[in-house]
Amino acid sequence: MLTTIGDKWTLVVIATLVAGPRRFTEIQRGIDGISHRMLAKTLRDLERDGLVSREAHAEVPPRVVYELTPLGRTLLDPVDGLVRWVGEHGRTVLANRARLTL
DSSP, X not given: OHHHXXXXXXXXXXXXXXXXXXXXXXXXXXXXXXXXXXXXXXXXXXXXXXXEEEEEEOOSSOEEEEEEOXXXXXTHHHHHHHHHHXXXXXXXXXXXXXXXXX
């Protein structure tokens, strides 16, 4: 479970979906550097774990919408805590890295 949540792209995708449902291309445009393949895999993993729902609409062209589930929304508070921790301690961590890599 921690592997999925700690994945490079998972938290970024979750953050993108906080504002509400998004189509695949909207999510991809909102995340610099994520490939089509990696976004598809991340969304599949999140859907498998019940954190994101996928709704396909039978239209031409097909429309697929992704949204955080109620379970996925329960991650928002812990993620917010992590973001605050990085804000408070991130510079110290980076300084430690720089000091030890010289």
